[in-house]
Amino acid sequence: MLSFASAIEPFRIANRMSGKTLYRWRLAGEAGTWASCSNGATVRLDMGLDELGRDEMIVLCGGMDIQAATTKRLVGWLRREARKGLTVAGLCTAAYALARAGLLDGRRATIHWENQDSFAEDFPEIELTKSVFVIDGNRITTAGGTASIDLALTLIAETHGEELANAVADQLIYSAIRTDQDTLRLSIPTRIGVRHPKLSHVIQVMEKNLEDPISPAVLARDVGMSTRQLERLFRRYLNQSPKRYYMELRLVKARNLLMQTDMSVINVALACGFASPSHFSKCYRAHYDTTPYRERGSRSGRVVE
Incomplete structure (x- = not known):
């Protein structure tokens, strides 16, 4: 509308x-x-x-x-x-x-x-x-x-x-006309409510690498920090570890693919950086309190066992 x-x-x-x-x-x-x-x-x-x-x-x-x-x-x-x-x-x-x-x-x-x-x-x-x-x-x-x-x-x-x-x-009381050069989502600092350049950079790298996740050690090194410093940064501003935040990004993508495409659960798992369907299912259930198969079934109003 x-x-x-x-x-x-x-x-x-x-x-x-x-x-x-x-x-x-x-x-x-x-x-x-x-x-x-x-x-x-x-x-x-x-x-x-x-x-x-x-x-x-x-x-x-x-x-x-x-x-x-x-x-x-x-x-x-x-x-x-x-x-x-x-x-x-x-x-x-x-x-x-x-x-x-x-x-x-x-x-x-x-x-x-x-x-x-x-x-x-x-x-x-x-x-x-x-x-x-x-x-x-x-x-x-x-x-x-x-x-x-x-x-x-x-x-x-x-x-x-x-x-x-x-x-x-x-x-229209529309004060800022956007062009085709403007992006569709708020900037990362605005979205997370934190203006920390190193944290924003790490999150941007995470969002661009959901299919092949990068280890916290590499992410930390990329912004000139130790892994422990990166852990403290995430816990201070986002109240969770880098690993947990990264996992949630991948699970959100997985849910979108399950609900909006006909990709098999196995292919969804691979597209979101999970090495095996069983690990994917375990992580998905822990976060969404349902399995990927049931989530897929809910799209058509039926439960798939």
């Missing part, structure tokens, strides 16, 4: 501020009548997956459980309309649907940070970035949430000038 509203409102305001109908839109969906959001709200649709004109643009909005929402019918519609040369945008998780339709092959793209790991595993041929939005030719993707506002303001500025885009931003 946030990505959806953030995409439409800047164009509505642009029409109002300019005194002209610069933008028009229609709401489409498979049902052709109503679309339901995960927050319980429903939106009345103007049309089904009908044929579009060559001067139109598709903006697809995705939310939770995008894999199930990406139906064969939707994929077929996207491919058919894309062959006309239309610009196609995917907001938030909708980048998955574009990728499944083959519309992002060989392109740069972004997606909500929670879906980054699974997207990279499913579509290795796509250059995945951490930008808030990406415009690659006639393919556009956003990382979700208010990134739709940044994209809309950029498109308004490109077509009708920065003065109008800034006027729209003022109406």
Whole structure:
């Protein structure tokens, strides 16, 4: 809902501020009548997956459980309309649907940070970035949430000038317009609430090396510290050991892969740096109080023994 509203409102305001109908839109969906959001709200649709004109643009909005929402019918519609040369945008998780339709092959793209790991595993041929939005030719993707506002303001500025885009931003009480060079997550110091350069560097290295974990000794040496000093640093600021923090990062990635992909539990374990399924299962149960197999089963509403 946030990505959806953030995409439409800047164009509505642009029409109002300019005194002209610069933008028009229609709401489409498979049902052709109503679309339901995960927050319980429903939106009345103007049309089904009908044929579009060559001067139109598709903006697809995705939310939770995008894999199930990406139906064969939707994929077929996207491919058919894309062959006309239309610009196609995917907001938030909708980048998955574009990728499944083959519309992002060989392109740069972004997606909500929670879906980054699974997207990279499913579509290795796509250059995945951490930008808030990406415009690659006639393919556009956003990382979700208010990134739709940044994209809309950029498109308004490109077509009708920065003065109008800034006027729209003022109406939205939006004081800092991000570009495609901005990243989709807060900086590590902001996220962890600690501004310690060495700690931030170690965490950054951990996040980039989840499949092949690096030992605390090597991490400490990389920032000119002893292993004991690194231990004290983590316990002082994060109240846990480097090993525990690293383990939790890997388990979060594992859970995302289990819930968002069809990768086998063994492959998920390997992708998150676990040498054996049994060790992975033991660590997963200790952290989440369930097994990877049960977690995978819960995605489809059934328990897998």
